[in-house]
Amino acid sequence: MGTFFLINNIFFIRFQKRFNLPGVIGCIDCTHVAIVKPDHDEHLFFNRKGYHSLNVQMICDHNLKILNVNSKYGGATHDSFIWASSQVEPYMRELHRHGEQTWLLGDSGYRQRPWLMTPILNAAPGSREEMYTTRHIQAKNCIERCFGLLKARWRCLLKHRTLHYHPHVASKIVLACCVLHNIALQAHLPPPVDVVAEPHDGGDDEAPVGLSAASSQDELMNGRAILNCLINRL
Template identity: 50%
Template sequence: MCDDELVLFEFLESDYNTSLRRRRLLARNQFNPFDWEDTEFMKRYRLSKNLVTKLCEEIRPMMNVPKRATDLSVETKVLTALSFFATGSYQRPIGDISGHSLAQQTVSKAIAQVTACINSMEMREKYIVFPRSHEDRNKIRARFYQKFGIPGVLGCIDCTQIAIIRPTENEERYFCRKHYHSLNVQLICDADMQITSVDASFGGATHDSFIWNSHPIKNHLENLDETTWLLGDSGYPLRKFLMTPVVNALPETPEGHYTNVHVRARNVIERTIGLLKSRFRCLLAHRVLHYKPQVAASIVNACVILHNICNKANLPAPEISDADSSQEAQMQPANLAEDTVSSSQNNQALQQGVAIRNDLIRRLWDVRRS
């Protein structure tokens, strides 16, 4: 290709790109997602129009102010990110939606900016709140007792795998037992499926109990001078602040009754995880987040905050297909028990947990018989 032909080609390419940007700007101006029906709007973005408006106002001070006519508005950036969170689709199809009309690179930047803003300390402290006051703890304990008939419960705990692409560093930390790369995300929720704690900093190869033993909330509960506990499955160590089911408990026995009540109450964390992923399908294991672990963790945190916003507003849960549900179940490894009783200190902690659980078993059995 001669120099004159190369100059002409570059001129035509530049002219094409300019024309394409103008068409996209025109499309965004002609198609306003806020004009859609409420049901269609929530189907695409999960939040209601009112909640999206409030979210935009909250993060507006953290975002760059548009200076040119071609600059994206805060609303367009937020809706673009919400569309990705909600569907887990690749960035190019999201940009092709008429109300967005964005290039793939622009979609990527919008998702990154909105995710960073939602991950701000201000937003996290406002929307992910573990109860710190005695009054707040009493409210949660009363709600668990009202709904499930089990006293002293401050929350339910479990972990879930969020698939990511193979990391370039420390790859072995992210390879889970189901043979894919993931984050093992610890969640704690209350009786109404509000998530009170999230930790997305560990790779999929990390055991649930290791994440819990490294978490500051564990130390907080351990030093709390109150009779209260979380509910966890048998993969967690029994402690005075963490009640687990009685393995192989016989029916129609105090232990069997306690385990039935425990399982029914603890099921709220499984339903919470299911609701979180049905709202924000980018977290479904077979969708796979194509980001580095740290960025993927930020996306998880953002989705948890958005879930809490939706949950508090009592927005309806979106349906998840049988195929998605089946694939998700197949890709979640069972939480295997881990032997954590290896020292006299751990033995003492276990014995304290056994004593408190036995007392709880007796109390529940007495209530049943009365």
């Protein structure tokens, strides 16, 4: 089981042109891919919706191209744990450390960080915060559409289909489908006629991610400060 990650400066230029949000290089979320009950470590794959699955983290660009996929965790794993354990999190952290003003967009299930922007809940009507959150939601819808297109093309990933393989094999199938998804986009193949947005079905609320309380709080405050700067730029 593995991952891949692609990045190019053109990504955040396209996001800014389409959604008027500067610095965005991709959108992140998780989706469940149903599998049969494993023979071992069954509890790691039984998700909160009551079935066995892989909890697959993906990052896509403005054009629904998959930039990163991590399919090695079971359905019981929290989205935030997968993110903290991924190769992309330290990569984004390092970009920030070197002064790169780039970030991913995630939903409120992720922690606000200087390299990961989240929506502002209960923003005052007509405020800059509401404007930012509206644009955030519009842009982040790319990953939901990406899930929908991926599963519409490769229907073995749909919940009611269920992959009848060992989790390691199922993970490789997910990776293969993601590669084929990108090839189909590059070839400009028409999408299936019944593509629908994939509702969020990732992990539960946040879980501890191994940082000290002081370090985590510092990153949260730094992330909020950068978010405020981004809002003021809109």
